[in-house]
Amino acid sequence: MVIVFVLVALLVLAVLVTANWYVWRRLFRDTTRGPGWMRRAGGVLVAGGWALAVGALVAERTGAPFWLQQTLAWPGFLWLALSIYLLLALVAGEVVRPLLRRLLERRARTETAVREPEPEPVPVGAPPATPDTPPAAEGPSSPLTLPSRRLFVSRVVGGAAAVAAAGTVGYGTYGVLSGPKVKRVTVPLARLPRAAHGYRIAVVSDIHLGPVLGRGFAQKVVDTINSTQPDLVAVVGDLVDGSVKDLGPAAAPLAQLKAPAYFVTGNHEYFSGAGQWVEEVRRLGLIPLENARRELPYFDLAGVNDVSGESEGQGPDFAKALGDRDKARACVLLAHQPVQIHDAVDHGVDLQLSGHTHGGQLWPGHLLAAAANPTVVGLERYGDTQLYVTRGAGAWGPPTRVGAPSDITVIELASRQA
Structure with missing residues (x-):
């Protein structure tokens, strides 16, 4: 097992080194003449950017001093996103x-043909040309030589790739920092009574408060939720990336939620001290559902711990949350990861609300998310159970989203008896 892990790690390292060498070559070596300072500066930039990215990841996971996490997070995580889109843009540039x-070569041939007129006929009896005869005046400047053409093409492609990558990351970061948009989805439930028709649940997941997204971002999320005037708020995990000591003030705006709010853990809570955060959200007025159920007036609301809690003996317990309930009542389940849907089906849940996937967050990350999750985003049916997956409100790692905009989803329950 150790040998397999080492081989996989070496393979990943080889891929990363090769990819970064390629980025350096196309952006700096191929766009300059000779081993000048630009090539050296490019090497420092690429290597330094990855050093910051790795440092940011390690600092967050090891609980380094919060000021150090904040110092490393912005440049490190943004470089991580930028390097992805530099690589993709440069690969696209190969086409x-x-x-x-070819366009430059064709233009060069055309210009050469224009500059070389047909030779004029020599009159009969005219003296032959001698070496002292002055040469004809040169025409327009000669077309780009082959080395110059290659340099020009490399600069155009490299410059365009850099602009495209920076623009993509800049726009994706602006989208996250601006706050999540509201998405509205109607979900009919067969066992929902007529009196509950139109009941609204605001679903928010993956806020990821941490060294990048802080109190101001939490306030935007809370204000957005309150503006929808929901009947209930469901916070389905990955609220934080850090300890209560460092992020307690950042999470404080959650106390301003106007509707009853319920909380279940995500995998990142177990990296951050899940027990402490359960107590903190309870102090803020949220109701943690730790493998528990509440019988609301119109339906049962249940919640299970994230599967990451199994390593601490606090994993999901569907039997405890759902085993003795009245099957005639509709049931809505809060579970952070979509993979928990199969247990939800077995226990007769009507609707599971999840997050975790971020919708892929950084395109084409949705392909990786699809390989690990039954549903990446949106509403799907599994037998008699429906699963809704939100893209989440925040972002993990780079505060950037591309092709997967953040959202807070307002689920409007519909009764088939209405």
Whole structure:
């Protein structure tokens, strides 16, 4: 097992080194002449950016001093996102590169043909040309030589890739920092009574308060939830990336939620001290559902711990949360990860609300998310159980989303008897 882990780690390291060498080559070596300072600066930038990214990840997971986490997080995580889109843009540029070269070569041949007129006929009896005859005046400047063409193409492709990557990351970061948008989904439940038709649940997940997203971001999330005037708020995990000591003030705006709010743990709570956070959200007025159920007037609301809690003996217990309930009543389950849907089906849940996937967060991350989750985003049916997965309100790692905008979803329950 150890040998397999080492081989996989070496493979991942080799891929990362190769990818970064490629980025350095296309952005700096191929766009400059000679081993000048630009190439050295490019090497320092690429290596330094990854050193900051690794440092930010390690500092967060090891509980380093919070000021150090904040210092490393912004440049490190943004470089992580930027490097992804630099690589993708440069790979896409490989398609453009030969086309641009051919265009320049065709233009060069055309210009050469224009500059070389047909030779004028020599009159009969005219003296032959001698070496002292002055040469004809040169025409327009000569077209780009082959080395110059290659340099020009490399600069155009490299510059365009850098602009595209920076623009993509900048726009994706602006989207996260601006706060999540509201998404509305209607979900019919067969066992929901007519009196509950139109009942609204605001679903928020993956806020990821931490060294990047702090109290101001939490306030935006709370204000957005309150503006929808829900009947109930469901916070389905990954609220924080850090300890209560460091992030307690950042989470304080949750006390301003106007509707009854319920909370279940996500995998990141177990990296951050799940027990302490359960007590903290309870202090803020939220109701933790730790493998527990509440019988609300119109339906049962249940919650299970995240599967990451199994390592601490606090994993999900569906039997405890759902085993003795009245099956005639509709049941809504809060469970952080979509993979928990199969247990929900076995226990006759009507609707499971989840997060975790971030919708992929950074395109094409949705492909990886799809490989690990039955549903990446949206509403799907599994037997008699429906699963809704929100993209989440915040972001983990880079405070950036591309192709997966953040959201707070307002689920409007519909009774089939209405």
